[in-house]
Amino acid sequence: VSLLTKLLANALVVEKQPIMSSLPQRPLILKTKVQFTVTVRFLANLPEFKCPIKAKPVFDKFRGFDFSRADCKVLDVDTPGGGLVAEFGHMSIKDKRHPKSKGTSEPFSRLGVTEELHIIKFVADFQHAGLRCNIEASSLPLVVVSSTNQIPSAWASVMWYNMLCTSEPRNLSLFANPPPLTWKQLSQVLSWQFLSVGQRELDEHQLSMLREKFVDNPDDPIHWNKFSKNESAWIWIDGILDLIKKHLVDLWREGFIMGFVNRKRTRALLQEKKTGTFLLRFSESNNDGAITFSWVEHSNGETHVHAVDPCTKQELSVMSLPDIINHYSLRAKKNMTMNPLLYLYPDIDKDVAFGPYYKSSGKVKDGYVVRRLMPVTLMSVSFLPSPPPSPPREIPPMDMDMNMDTDMDINPDQLIQDLFTELTYLQNATISE
């Protein structure tokens, strides 16, 4: 009997829920009122087991959650290994608390919902050799959420738990007094997230920039509150994971996105490079995941590093980043345009890197002339000489119309010079970090 108990205690529990299609590979999070499937696997099928064994899933009732349906099921023979298995489909969790008596019960006094750890238990009763056996198996700790907006925090808990508690017994009260993680541990989990979402881990420079968000010294412990609470760095990182998943998988996998570089380092890196060199970095202020590009320009013996406002998910769903880079233009009142992006840092030709991802679009479709949205930075009418100290105008600069300007006999070098001079002027007019 003790053997049986041991075998069943080692049972595997697998959950599948559509929630995982949102950000993939996020098991151990269940959403209330959403269907999922649990499977209990009994690793051996001893010949003595003649009678059918019935298992029943049970949810801990700590908080008032319970299964909406939890029927007994007979364990079937697993095809390849010969083990015993039962799959419980169309299960879901309901909050059974009455609107009035929703007081959190014991183990979770001061914890947030996403810090509560729950388990699914399986109980089986059967007779063996005249003995009544009562055995149990339980899942890994789960987090139960009621809305998708809780998933990032819930996943933080799952990661933290699994870095700390890899062996039994389960400590469901871990977050009542959460131990810290070393940077070595945390950086590993973080890197795995990028591997899982974007098929590429974080390199040492990226990790080093992230480290600064948590601790000054690589040896300092990182506390749970610093990681996951109020306006935490994790929420920012998770927004970027989602951005990669939805719009940047290819570029991330190829390693074209440095991503985690602050402005200071961006400047330092680009300054050394030739005009037109650029790099891609994630916005540090946008918590929903956004990406931007910076490029360097040398002229008149001066060096300038320019930054463009970040591309949001909404914009990327209209035009992909490779296309944005391909079509980005500076545009002056002279109605001349120029793409300042030439080489991906350190010196990869832009088209070599991104060319395979440009979306070709015909010129004509169903008799229409094709119009595309193009990323453009507009320059104002007259910024030279001696720019007026007025703040940036609120009136959008007029496009040129049919009556084209007549001063078109400028030379190309002068145009480039003018464009950059204005960029510099604009940049100086703002507070930089």
Place this chain on the structure above:
Amino acid sequence: VSLLTKLLANALVVEKQPIMSSLPQRPLILKTKVQFTVTVRFLANLPEFKCPIKAKPVFDKFRGFDFSRADCKVLDVDTPGGGLVAEFGHMSIKDKRHPKSKGTSEPFSRLGVTEELHIIKFVADFQHAGLRCNIEASSLPLVVVSSTNQIPSAWASVMWYNMLCTSEPRNLSLFANPPPLTWKQLSQVLSWQFLSVGQRELDEHQLSMLREKFVDNPDDPIHWNKFSKNESAWIWIDGILDLIKKHLVDLWREGFIMGFVNRKRTRALLQEKKTGTFLLRFSESNNDGAITFSWVEHSNGETHVHAVDPCTKQELSVMSLPDIINHYSLRAKKNMTMNPLLYLYPDIDKDVAFGPYYKSSGKVKDGYVVRRLMPVTLMSVSFLPSPPPSPPREIPPMDMDMNMDTDMDINPDQLIQDLFTELTYLQNATISE
């Protein structure tokens, strides 16, 4: 007693459901499993009514739908008029049919769900002067849907019913054998839809274009199947209503959108006008609602009318139509740009019409140079002379880089000429309607 019955039979029924916020003013459509509120109003409160009257909502059980909750309620005194009223909140409809026995029952044999007309009845029992009175009131016919994608069809039914049956008795089997509508009737309902959504009715030209979608002769009857069945014109019109609601209310209200003009008429109208005159029309092929602009250009004694591919809702949610018009550019390899849109038909200066709706956007934000997505039509490198008969290339034309072309000493007139020549070339290369 017959007086009482009459009074209650005239009761008003009002439904409120969040569904109405999707497209507003679409009452008489209820979605299963979504909460709504019904109010029954008894128009008089005779002094003899001493005892409280209880009313109870009842759903016709034709199809297996029923209320999830339908408690009795006592009629209260209505504040201003002195009438009796009861409001039933948090009601919802559930499909009680067993997954096995979902056979449609009698009155709806061959009808689609959105052609089934249901009513909510209110029944009240009370004693008056020793007599037991059993009275009823019922709502206008309702359509019950299970998904928002059924709303356009459902609304078609509601409109059709209400054009035909303005008086009692209710004919719930109307769509078993639906009578036709005259164009006069239909055009009126359609016009009301635009009034309701966009605060402006359809004018005679717009109606005349729509009429051609239904009948050749204004006196021909319009049949239900022509209006609402398979790939019907109504679904197309409804997509445009939604487009107006979400992105074009202002422009529609101002009358800047001709909208319903076919290509032939577009050409005829614009040909007479000066170069740069344009008009806005709805895409006739996109069923989800899309809008495009066409403009005229005279050069070399030839006249060309150009059409741009339609703007979808997704694009409009990134940039509004006034901004798209304001920033639209033709762009040549010379990297010179030009906006061909000057006058809204017949001769309104573009900025006079749309200027108030341009969104100003600063040049700099948080130290970033602001980048905008701009609508641009790209021209290919060399289209002159004697354009090669090859099909439009699949390779997107390369943007210019820092190494600007050296042939910049062209004159503006020549550029304009070149741009239009290519447009004409492109247009001729495709099959036009």
Place this chain on the structure above:
DNA sequence: ACAGTTTCCCGTAAATGC
């Protein structure tokens, strides 16, 4: 296979509770 119909569920917004 297929179309009409319903369910499922994410993501946003609003409501609710504490």
Place this chain on the structure above:
DNA sequence: TGCATTTACGGGAAACTG
């Protein structure tokens, strides 16, 4: 009042079901 948590439901897609 503010924050944490839950509910509501539109919209797109998948699943159902005859």
